[in-house]
Amino acid sequence: MLMSSTQQIPVFVISLARAPERRLAICQHLSDLNIEYRLTDAVDGMAMSEAEINTIVAKNSKMHPGAVGCYLSHLHIYEAMKLEKIPMALVVEDDARLNPDVTEMLSQEISFKDWDYCFLDCDDHNDEGPVFYDADSGQKFGTRFTVFALSSGPQTTHAYMITLEAAIKRLENAYPLVKAIDLYDHLPYNIRFYAIVSPKAAWVSEHSLESFTSTKCNNINELSFIALRRWPIFYQIRDFIKLKNFKRSFLIKSLQKNGKLSIDKRWKSLPSGREVLVR
Numbered sequence: 001m002l003m004s005s006t007q008q009i010p011v012f013v014i015s016l017a018r019a020p021e022r023r024l025a026i027c028q029h030l031s032d033l034n035i036e037y038r039l040t041d042a043v044d045g046m047a048m049s050e051a052e053i054n055t056i057v058a059k060n061s062k063m064h065p066g067a068v069g070c071y072l073s074h075l076h077i078y079e080a081m082k083l084e085k086i087p088m089a090l091v092v093e094d095d096a097r098l099n100p101d102v103t104e105m106l107s108q109e110i111s112f113k114d115w116d117y118c119f120l121d122c123d124d125h126n127d128e129g130p131v132f133y134d135a136d137s138g139q140k141f142g143t144r145f146t147v148f149a150l151s152s153g154p155q156t157t158h159a160y161m162i163t164l165e166a167a168i169k170r171l172e173n174a175y176p177l178v179k180a181i182d183l184y185d186h187l188p189y190n191i192r193f194y195a196i197v198s199p200k201a202a203w204v205s206e207h208s209l210e211s212f213t214s215t216k217c218n219n220i221n222e223l224s225f226i227a228l229r230r231w232p233i234f235y236q237i238r239d240f241i242k243l244k245n246f247k248r249s250f251l252i253k254s255l256q257k258n259g260k261l262s263i264d265k266r267w268k269s270l271p272s273g274r275e276v277l278v279r
Contacts, residue, residue, distance in 0.1 A: 009106045009161070010086055011037040012077045014070075015094040016044060025205065026094040033103050037092070040077060045069025058176040071181040074157065075174055078167035088163045090120075096158040099201045105142035112139040115194045116166035118147055120201035122154035124270035127183055130248055132267040133197055145201055150193040151261055153184035154270070159202035166191065197270065235272055245269055 013030070015023040023039075030037050045053070045065035057063050063071075074091065081089055090106065092098070102120065118141065125131055137149035169189055178186045184193075228234040239245065248269045255261040 006107050007036055008109055009088060009090055011035055011090045011092060011106065012080070013037045013039050013092050013094065014042045014073045014077070015039060016042045018044065019094065022094040026092065026096065029097055030092075033098060033100055035098070035103055035106065038080075040073065043069040043072040043076070045072075056175060056177055058178045061176075061178050063177060063180065067180045068177060070157070071177055074181045075171065078162070078171050081162075081164055081167045082171060086164060088161055089167075090159070090161050091157070093158045095204050096121075097203045097205050098159065099199065099203075101144045101199075102201055105145060105201075108142050110141060112141060112147070113163070114139075114192065115147070116163055116169075116192045117153065117194065118161040119150075119154060119156065119193075119195040120159040120161070121156070121203060122160075122195050122270065123156045124154070124272045126153060126155040126185070127179070128152065128185055130251065131270055132248075132252060132261070133195060133270055134265040135268045136266045139194075141196065145196045145199070147194040148197055149265075150195055150270075151267060153182070153191060153193050154195065155180075155182050157182045158204055195270070239272055244272060 011030070013026055015026060017023075027037075027039065045068040048065060048068065053063070053065060053068050057068065077089070077091055080086070088110065090102075098120070122131075131154045132151040133148040134151075135148065138146045139148075141147045170187075173187055173189070184191055252261060252267045256263045256267075261267055
């Protein structure tokens with residue numbers, strides 16, 4: 001779809017052709033919000049041969065074929081941004097669902113530009129451990145959202161914005177594949193990560209409970225508390241039982257003492273869990 005004159009920020013949708021239900025759902029969702037988008041066929045890693053995968057994955061790395069396909073799918077969008085000189089774009093996977101206020105944000109010029117990645121929703125961790133946000137770093141992102149600097153890159157890609165500069169750098173360091181597209185600690189350059197913390201700008205649908213990129217879950221019926229996962233209070237109660245905030249406040253102090261977190265920033269825990277919306 002072509003972008004209208006009122007929509008300033010392009011939206012790219014990644015969707016597997018062999019998952020028509022997911023594709024139909026995200027397209028209908030965006031159309032209902034009057035968001036125009038470009039549909040990008042995801043690379044199907046499960047259809048790639050072992051030889052094809054081995055030619056692009058680092059020798060000492062192990063990646064699920066689905067993760068390889070996901071990685072290449074996001075690279076295709078970065079290549080389009082580079083070719084067309086797109087200053088920034090919103091990348092959406094087919095399990096994402098957007099806050100209706102995102103429509104207004106996409107029609108505005110984003111004045112705050114000192115970022116590389118901005119997550120509309122994100123997990124509170126990556127493969128190295130918890131991710132924190134600096135409570136004093138808030139910057140307006142459009143008229144309805146505020147973004148905060150993160151301590152590192154969160155493990156999620158269902159709804160994020162990326163700048164042209166960040167896309168080009170990722171392309172320059174894309175091969176060989178070492179880790180999944182949403183892991184960044186191995187990259188040889190600094191990245192400015194930001195995220196919208198509250199109010200949420202995106203959620204995920206029930207489709208997110210099934211994974212094409214890992215072995216964690218192939219059937220949502222394998223998961224516990226499925227019906228409760230769409231309610232924020234479920235995660236709040238779970239965090240309370242696990243003493244998450246109490247434990248992480250001590251972890252923050254420890255990381256600051258060891259020089260792994262800046263001591264001049266007011267780090268806070270990100271909300272855990274991603275509410276699941278009914279599809």
